Amino acid sequence: MSIPTVNPTPTSITAAFDLPKPPGVSWRVRSQQVVDYEVSMTRGLLSTSNSTFAHACGADGKRRTRCLVVVDDAVEQLYGERLRAYFSAWRIAHNWRVVPGDENTKQLDTALGLVDDMSSMGILRRAEKIVAIGGGVVLDVVGMTASLYRRGVPYIRVPTTLIGQVDAGIGVKTGINHGQHKNRLGTYCAPETALIDPEFLRTVDRRHINNGLAEIIKMALIKDSQLFDLLEATVASIDPETLADCGPAGGEILSRSIAGMLDELEPNLWEKVLERAVDYGHTFSPSLELRADPPLLHGEAVAVDMAICVALARNRGLLSEQDADRALTLMNAAGLPLTHPVFTAELLERALEDAVKHRDGYQRMPLTAGIGSAVFVNDITADELQAALSFVAHRDHRAADSDVLESAR
Numbered sequence: 001m002s003i004p005t006v007n008p009t010p011t012s013i014t015a016a017f018d019l020p021k022p023p024g025v026s027w028r029v030r031s032q033q034v035v036d037y038e039v040s041m042t043r044g045l046l047s048t049s050n051s052t053f054a055h056a057c058g059a060d061g062k063r064r065t066r067c068l069v070v071v072d073d074a075v076e077q078l079y080g081e082r083l084r085a086y087f088s089a090w091r092i093a094h095n096w097r098v099v100p101g102d103e104n105t106k107q108l109d110t111a112l113g114l115v116d117d118m119s120s121m122g123i124l125r126r127a128e129k130i131v132a133i134g135g136g137v138v139l140d141v142v143g144m145t146a147s148l149y150r151r152g153v154p155y156i157r158v159p160t161t162l163i164g165q166v167d168a169g170i171g172v173k174t175g176i177n178h179g180q181h182k183n184r185l186g187t188y189c190a191p192e193t194a195l196i197d198p199e200f201l202r203t204v205d206r207r208h209i210n211n212g213l214a215e216i217i218k219m220a221l222i223k224d225s226q227l228f229d230l231l232e233a234t235v236a237s238i239d240p241e242t243l244a245d246c247g248p249a250g251g252e253i254l255s256r257s258i259a260g261m262l263d264e265l266e267p268n269l270w271e272k273v274l275e276r277a278v279d280y281g282h283t284f285s286p287s288l289e290l291r292a293d294p295p296l297l298h299g300e301a302v303a304v305d306m307a308i309c310v311a312l313a314r315n316r317g318l319l320s321e322q323d324a325d326r327a328l329t330l331m332n333a334a335g336l337p338l339t340h341p342v343f344t345a346e347l348l349e350r351a352l353e354d355a356v357k358h359r360d361g362y363q364r365m366p367l368t369a370g371i372g373s374a375v376f377v378n379d380i381t382a383d384e385l386q387a388a389l390s391f392v393a394h395r396d397h398r399a400a401d402s403d404v405l406e407s408a409r
């Protein structure tokens with residue numbers, strides 16, 4: 001039987017709906033896309049008795065299922081055997097791709113390589129999952145690839161670094177770098193679920209723990225003064241162990257950071273409103289992070305940006321002298337840089353120009369209005385940037401000098 005084809009020319013449609021023939025034909029199309037995903041903290045994710053990960057991968061332990069696992073190279077070395085043992089215990093067949101946990105992985109070639117993996121294994125469009133296991137780099141590039149493959153297929157995130165667990169792994173942003181630009185290409189694509197097991201933090205090195213503390217200090221400064229107080233009281237004892245054990249401070253620091261970030265992200269997930277408090281520390285850093293040689297880690301660049309913003313707020317009277325000092329002292333105590341040679345006055349101005357483009361024509365710069373809240377400004381001047389740089393540089397030298405004195409005692 002031939003299937004009648006309707007030639008939907010405007011006249012036939014208007015005739016079909018018996019509408020008066022409008023001068024120009026147009027239709028308004030509106031649709032809502034519900035986004036509903038879970039971020040769950042669970043310990044012992046790789047214990048074969050823990051079904052959480054398996055269920056997220058679509059497995060029930062009886063029928064065989066399949067997924068594409070994309071895992072960070074350090075995680076492969078440290079946890080690869082346990083991961084594969086878990087998958088076989090839960091009858092999850094897998095194609096396995098190891099990628100370097102390195103900023104250079106956030107490139108289009110990596111994404112296209114993953115597309116080839118998905119095509120060659122013939123992964124089903126919905127029933128079979130893509131699983132990203134690693135730090136923010138792996139999560140970002142796998143998330144973007146999953147959002148592009150067949151116009152979007154489901155993926156699971158297992159963040160294994162501190163930045164991954166409190167930031168990169170819990171929102172909907174994915175992306176890759178292009179040239180000197182951070183995250184210049186990317187999508188908004190929610191995972192089906194993000195599984196946070198603090199146990200992975202036990203093997204993260206100190207520098208990368210500090211790197212993650214930058215994003216946690218960001219949340220404390222713009223939103224959560226109690227988190228700031230907790231960090232101030234415990235920063236000396238924060239290390240991979242206390243975070244992995246979720247000890248008295250470790251657990252609360254992780255959960256408060258995650259809750260604070262999700263509370264900021266959920267109402268404005270697609271960034272319709274470009275005044276975003278979580279942009280704090282991300283005005284200058286996106287343009288300068290990749291310029292540094294040797295490269296700055298993401299959180300380190302965010303810290304230098306935040307130090308400049310603390311000085312800008314102090315100089316405008318938005319932050320008291322004492323609170324500005326508390327903020328810079330905490331960043332210092334967290335092993336984060338306050339200054340970097342690539343953050344020059346001239347490059348700050350150029351970075352701000354790019355931020356204005358990213359924020360649709362206005363600076364929309366978040367500044368702390370007291371510790372734990374933020375306001376947005378649109379009129380920061382070059383003189384203010386210069387003054388802020390000088391203030392932080394002087395503060396940094398003073399801190400360095402006192403460290404020297406301390407060690408000489």
Ligand SMILES: NC(=O)c1ccc[n+]([C@@H]2O[C@H](COP(=O)([O-])OP(=O)(O)OC[C@H]3O[C@@H](n4cnc5c(N)ncnc54)[C@H](O)[C@@H]3O)[C@@H](O)[C@H]2O)c1
Pocket residue numbers: 072073074075078100101102103106134135136137138140160161162163164167168169171172173174175182183200201202203204205208211298
């Ligand atoms: N999408 C977002 O919303 C978002 C938010 C914040 C940051 N980011 C992005 O995240 C990236 C930074 O993430 P990152 O700091 O996790 O970097 P990363 O992914 O490079 O990981 C850092 C290092 O830790 C290693 N590693 C990973 N897990 C480990 C573990 N459990 N034990 C030991 N070593 C481990 C990696 O191999 C790597 O050498 C940046 O590209 C940044 O732009 C994205």
Ligand SMILES: O=C(CO)[C@@H](O)[C@H](O)[C@H](O)[C@H](O)COP(=O)(O)O
Pocket residue numbers: 167173183215276278279280282286
């Ligand atoms: O680094 C990121 C996201 O990439 C987060 O830590 C951060 O809070 C915000 O999302 C910033 O808005 C930066 O986002 P973007 O430059 O990637 O758009």
Ligand SMILES: [Zn+2]
Pocket residue numbers: 167215282298302
């Ligand atoms: Zn960030």
